[in-house]
Amino acid sequence: MDIIEGLDPLSIIAKEEEDKKQQILLLQKQEEQQQQEKRRNDSKTKHKELEEEEKKLESLTKLHLHQNAGNITNSGDTLELKQHMRNKWMNHFCVINFDLEIGQILDYSFPNATLKDEESTNLCFLSFPDSNSHLQGDIIYSFKLKQTLSNGSTTFQYGYVFFRQEKDASISRGYLQKSVVLLSDESFVGLFKKVIEIVGPLYFDHGNTLLEVAYQNILSWPELKLGQTYELPILGYILTFHVPHTRGTPHIIDPSIKQHTFSTPWTEMKLVSNLKSIDLHNCFKGFTSKLWMLWEMVLLGQPILVISQTPPMCSDSVLALVSLISPLRYCGDYRPYFTIHDTDFHKYTSLQSNNQIPTSIIGVTNPFFLKAFGHWPNILTVGNASSRLGSFKKIRSSLPNIMSRDLLSKHVLDNKEKLVSDYKPFTVPDKNVLKKISETVDDTVNNELLRTHFLQLTHTFLIPLERYFSSLMPLAKTISIFQRPPRLKSFDKEEFINRISESDEKLIVDSKSKEIEMYKLFLDSVNFKQWLDDKRAEAIKHLNILYRKAILEADILSLLKSKNSSSTATDLYKRIEDQLILEENLFQTSDEIKQKFKSHLLIIKEYLAVNKTTPSP
């Protein structure tokens, strides 16, 4: 068994956290400065606008306003800024329009978004369908926008799109093609798809002012906290939303929320849920039996290219795949909707051999990808004829014209839902589930059935891992305030495989050897790595709580008296001091607890003074 030597996990983690925190602080500071700058400019223009407005009103009514209502003071402004910093439900609303000369351009954003050129281009292309059609109507979908921060690290914003296309004789092209996009750091698909569904049509009625109003509504939402349930007002609607417990990859599962009906729903009260917004059943209606294979591929980190005819189908399918392994977090790169203009396009096309392609799920609608990503090991085509957009237009001249008719007709235009892959699945589809689905016509029931089944399947798969992990935990009774917090043993992959080989238990695969094979593949996946990191962090936090409790409950003075050694006292002083540093930097401990620590330190100091020795802190 392999135990980390030298440093205990607490201090390693503490250091890592410390570094991360420093970085975050630095970023926050920079961001804050930028925000302030922006705010200042914003408020100037806003103030001006308001002044004009007021003048107009005054001249109209010829009266002196009783209250100086137009007065936006500086202090009010900083208040608003603080509110904004605290409350990060969303970042910007953007309007992307089609310009005949240039193509799609960012027309307007509120609050004004400062994007680098390539990010702006990327945003524009992600906000429009990339296969044209003459169909009229609106579509709603989501995407991920990659951004590079000043320190070189990358981050993602999530975009929620409302795209409208309709005939409009007043535009020389004959069509209105415009998108309203909500950008947020959060992947609350259920919530924000609903928000954009409300905001989108109203925007087309009222224009930019509406976005300002909608933004103001969201700005006044309560502070975003994980695991809470909120009633969120937006443009006359109330959305009830449960924020998931974890941040990161899509929060699709939120099991604590149950669909419930109000006895007397008076107003536009809507329950939005990430879980229900992605219809697993509908996305893969044509090949439900392949879901088990897809579950494995997602779990084990196989790269998957998802091709669909429309952005909504495309983004929903990618999110459905990612959520298939809930409650496990999918840790590969995933893009609900990806275009050839994406900054990462070349990164992906340059990876020619299969084993170079990282764990990823990429959703596309442009058939050109069949050529560009033709070497991908797993290509999934979703959607059927009924959901298909009309005929494809000529490809833009900026693209190399290598999309042959053959390719088009062979792979996309036949509308066959299919999974092309050499992957050999370990598991077999659950016959009972398939039978139930074939017997039920209700999509909602089927979706829930599939959701529950795969949630359980993932849980079952994790059982041996959870079991082994708990054996790595030190016993609670080994905790002593005179020693460092007990250490967590490290996860020994070989030992784990040996453990599961010893037992005859088969959990999800019929053949024991195949099941072991599957676990081996999982241990090499990014999803496992993240799972282990999360488990470790959680366990260390737990150990710390136990250790803290031991310190808090200790009667220091009588302990010292019983030991009667000044070197022990000095050691203990260091112990508690170290712990205090950890508490301050890592765990955001309450002042009350920290005070208790300090009083312990004081007692030891006094004890040492009486015993004529000085502590060396």
Place this chain on the structure above:
Amino acid sequence: MSFPYEYIFKYIIIGDMGVGKSCLLHQFTENKFVPDSPHTIGVEFGTRIVDVNNKKIKLQIWDTAGQERFRAVTRSYYRGAAGALLVYDITRRITYNHLTTWLTDARNLTNPNTVIMLIGNKKDLEGQRDVTYEEASAFAKQNGLIFVESSAKTGENVEEAFLRTAKLIFQSVQEGNVDLIPDGGITKSNATNTNNTPNLGQEKKSDCAC
């Protein structure tokens, strides 16, 4: 998750700029008077749970901007309102003169059963009074509105205004004058819901409502 109320009533507060709509809302929901409250951008929001006939009712109050530039936007909030508080400033006749326009808007955009209450605010500024109680009271009678004079500053009659409206709505519900339809507000028969769900073209509507 459980909800500590049985009914939700949607209120809108409308009227000219600077009559104290937001102050009324703050006084009612937070018992606070903020003298220099900033302009309302479009619409703001507040809630309070009240007790009417031993029933817990959540008042969901949308406070609209009086500014002209938001007028078109704020109109879209009227839909589904069970109660409308129409506010003017007793010290500025012009805000009283505009009531007809506001009332026409409210009548056109809400349901026939929507309870409309007329509120003459800034009652504390008696010395600067520009509109008499009698005059406004006659106007209210003529137009079938309930009427009260209040002061968002002292809090006088603020509670009453909101509660009287709630009682009237509740009475209306009990008498069966109002249908309770999920999602549609108090739409009875002639309501249109143009902005409720976007037109998703020929595609199947994505089912993300919940």
